[in-house]
Amino acid sequence: MEEHIEQRLSSLRVMLLKMLSGSYYQRIKRSKHNDILESFIIGFNVLAEEFQDVLVHQGYANRDAAILDVVQMSFIINEHGMVEMVNKIACKTLSRRKRNIIDRPFEALLTEGSVKKWEKVFQQNEKRRAYDTSVDLVFKSKDGLEIPKTVYVSRYYKNAQGYRTLITVIHHTNYQKKLQSGISGKINKGKLNEKRRSVKDRIALLKKSKVRLSLEDIQKIKMGHDMILTNLKDDFPPLKEFALQLGTNEFKLKYGFKELYGTTVHKFLIEERLRKALMMVLYSDRPFKSIAEMTGFKSLPHFSRSFKNTYGHSPSVMRKINND
Numbered sequence: 001m002e003e004h005i006e007q008r009l010s011s012l013r014v015m016l017l018k019m020l021s022g023s024y025y026q027r028i029k030r031s032k033h034n035d036i037l038e039s040f041i042i043g044f045n046v047l048a049e050e051f052q053d054v055l056v057h058q059g060y061a062n063r064d065a066a067i068l069d070v071v072q073m074s075f076i077i078n079e080h081g082m083v084e085m086v087n088k089i090a091c092k093t094l095s096r097r098k099r100n101i102i103d104r105p106f107e108a109l110l111t112e113g114s115v116k117k118w119e120k121v122f123q124q125n126e127k128r129r130a131y132d133t134s135v136d137l138v139f140k141s142k143d144g145l146e147i148p149k150t151v152y153v154s155r156y157y158k159n160a161q162g163y164r165t166l167i168t169v170i171h172h173t174n175y176q177k178k179l180q181s182g183i184s185g186k187i188n189k190g191k192l193n194e195k196r197r198s199v200k201d202r203i204a205l206l207k208k209s210k211v212r213l214s215l216e217d218i219q220k221i222k223m224g225h226d227m228i229l230t231n232l233k234d235d236f237p238p239l240k241e242f243a244l245q246l247g248t249n250e251f252k253l254k255y256g257f258k259e260l261y262g263t264t265v266h267k268f269l270i271e272e273r274l275r276k277a278l279m280m281v282l283y284s285d286r287p288f289k290s291i292a293e294m295t296g297f298k299s300l301p302h303f304s305r306s307f308k309n310t311y312g313h314s315p316s317v318m319r320k321i322n323n324d
Contacts, residue, residue: 008037014143027146073169077106079162081122095142111138111146131155132276134229156283213256220246221256232273233296274310281315282322288315
């Protein structure tokens with residue numbers, strides 16, 4: 001059997017096993033061959049894409065499960081582009097051992113085309129003390145499969161250790177009960193039950209409304225999600241105006257964002273501003289007033305109050321704890 005046929009058959013077998021185990025992130029790299037095997041590869045990639053979309057867009061599957069965002073892969077790389085930290089889920093997703101990722105170039109985890117995109121982003125921003133951006137990259141697993149993802153990149157300054165870059169890949173999940181049980185010790189049980197009842201009430205109302213999101217609607221809402229992430233410093237426009245910028249209306253934006261991301265537009269904005277602020281509090285010496293301005297807070301007292309309400313400590317105490 002010719003080598004290219006054997007390689008593609010092997011990729012198909014691996015892909016099938018991944019899908020049977022419930023993993024739909026991987027894709028098989030296309031080849032230049034125009035044969036029946038290539039048709040199967042196209043079919044598998046399309047099928048995986050469809051399954052992933054069905055799991056994410058609950059309007060076409062189980063509408064009783066809210067969508068939550070969880071970190072699927074997370075990396076910290078140093079100023080030379082070497083991986084210093086990787087989470088367990090990333091190792092599992094990439095089918096690689098941790099020791100085969102740590103102290104190696106981040107670009108070694110990417111396909112050839114994505115290496116060029118990553119180098120461009122990394123080099124363009126290497127002289128900046130801090131920045132946030134996003135880029136579409138394709139990871140490659142040890143099995144030779146491809147994993148296309150939108151990657152969120154945050155650069156910060158870590159005292160005398162120099163610059164570090166946090167790379168995060170977010171995945172949508174409907175495992176609401178599992179996530180809630182993981183944090184149940186920190187949440188009052190009575191409030192949690194009340195929240196669940198309110199979610200069920202809202203779902204019941206949504207079912208009665210018979211609202212359905214088209215693929216175009218979903219794409220517009222995703223674009224709004226990305227615009228928020230890349231413009232955290234700027235003043236956020238009124239929701240009606242923001243919806244018009246996206247080419248949709250306020251009702252569809254509110255409804256669709258809640259369906260896709262399990263939270264409101266405003267809550268998501270505040271959570272992301274605070275997440276970015278936490279990184280700068282922990283890993284930079286930047287003044288808190290400057291951090292407040294860079295994350296879109298109107299004043300230092302407002303920022304400090306929101307930060308403490310979310311993380312349990314003021315920015316100054318949090319930084320002191322981290323440095324001790």
